[in-house]
Amino acid sequence: MTRRKIIVTGGTGLVGRALVAALSPTYDIRVLSRSAKTPHSIRWDPARGEVDLRELEGAFAVVHLAGENIAALRWTKSKKNRILRSRVDGTRFLVDTLAKLSAKPEVLIASSANGYYGSQRAEMLAETSPPGTGFLSDVCVAWEREAARARDLGVRVVHLRTGLVLSRDGGALPPMLLPFRLGLGGRIGSGKQFVSWIHMADLVRSIQFLLEAPIDGAINAVAPEPVTNNELTRTLATILRRPALLPVPSFALRFALGEMGTTLLLASIRAVPERLLSEGFQFHYPTLEHALRGLLSRGTR
Ligand SMILES: NC(=O)c1ccc[n+]([C@@H]2O[C@H](COP(=O)([O-])OP(=O)(O)OC[C@H]3O[C@@H](n4cnc5c(N)ncnc54)[C@H](OP(=O)(O)O)[C@@H]3O)[C@@H](O)[C@H]2O)c1
Incomplete structure (x- = not known):
């Protein structure tokens, strides 16, 4: 039997690499990349509007993960612009490209983030909760709006509101471990977020x-038990058998990391995977x- 074709944008990134490795035995995976030169990658340049349409023909699904990495020492004006434009213009270009295909894919799984909800203290946030305020929330709303246009093409669209991804290979976890390993770990701000x-x-x-289940719309891609920063700190300290006595005060974080620090480390987002659980997904x-x-x-x- 021929394997069905899936296009993965951002397939060279942290999530993309893990996804491509997991999907490759079952599907014919093509990575849409600005730089990758493997036999299964297709070059695109969303900022310049460049892609070879023929390579996308016949795909059953598109998983869209590409976007400027949001971690940075500081969110300068130009970094914020790249975070926004790579997602909004990049997704618009992708959907415009899908519109030109003779056969449209069945499904577009488009990344978003739980930053969609903004900072909401301890309120439980299901997929029906409204968007919040602030830069990341605005980015997510605009990003999802662009992806949603694919529905007009008859494509099923999933907006993947992903939480903080825990992986040994990169992202937030490895830099979090170092201070704990040195015995310098501690809660961030009040720790209640x-x-x-x-x-x-x-x-x-x-x-x-989600590739196979007939689900459309927003999905909170988060574990069923969000934790406070205090619980995260305690759990890490227990597992690493190190003390966690040195809190990082909010003002220090604001001073050192500016808006990035307040948005990513002090914001409180208690998102729950209501739809994944009700559809029978097992974590x-x-x-x-x-x-x-x-x-x-x-x-x-
Ligand atoms: N990791 C997390 O904790 C987390 C949490 C919530 C949401 N997400 C979202 O999930 C998606 C994947 O996350 P990730 O951690 O795997 O991201 P990542 O490691 O930063 O990889 C993203 C990929 O996007 C492409 N890219 C980077 N800058 C770009 C730009 N300016 N224009 C177009 N493409 C660009 C790159 O691929 P090429 O160089 O091959 O083109 C890169 O490999 C992202 O959209 C992210 O916002 C991630």
Whole structure:
């Protein structure tokens, strides 16, 4: 039987690499990349509007993960502009490209983020919750709006509101570990802010699930048990068997990291995966302790 073709944008990134590795045995995966030169990659340059249409023909699905990395020492004006434009203009270009194909894909799984909800203290945020305010929230709303245009082409569209992805291979976890390993870990700010997280393996499995299940609309790609920063700190300290006595005050974070620090580290987002659970998706790592023990024990991912 011929394997169905899936296009993955951002397939060279943290999530993309794990997804491509997991999907490759089952599907014919093509990575749409500005730079990759592997036999299965297709060159595109969304900022210049360049892509070879023929390479996209016949795809059953598109998973759209591409976008300027949001982690940076400071969000300068030009960094913020790249974060926004790479997502909004990049997604617009992708959907305009899909419109030109003779056969449209069945499904577009388009990345978004739980930053959609803004900072909301301890309120539980399901997919029906309204967007918040602030830069990341505005980016997510505009990003989802562009992806939603694919519905006019008859494509099923999933907006993947991803939480903080926990992986040993990059992203937020490795830099978090270093201060703890040195015995310099501690809560950030009041420690009461909620963090919605997901183990990389569950994120990849949820994308696999959404490729085949007839689900349309927003999906919170987060574990069922978001934690406060205090709980995150305690769990990390327990697993690493190190003290966590040195809190990082909010004012220091604001001073050192500006808007990026307040948005990513002090914001409180308590998102829950209401739709994934009601559709029968089963998490392998529902609790933070289980996820971190899995990631930090030798020989497992
Ligand atoms: N990691 C997380 O914790 C997390 C949390 C919430 C949401 N998300 C979202 O999930 C998606 C994937 O995350 P990730 O951590 O895998 O991201 P990543 O490692 O930063 O990779 C993103 C990919 O996007 C492409 N890219 C980078 N800058 C670009 C630009 N200016 N214009 C167009 N393409 C660009 C790159 O691919 P090429 O160089 O090959 O073109 C890169 O490999 C992102 O959209 C991210 O916002 C991630």
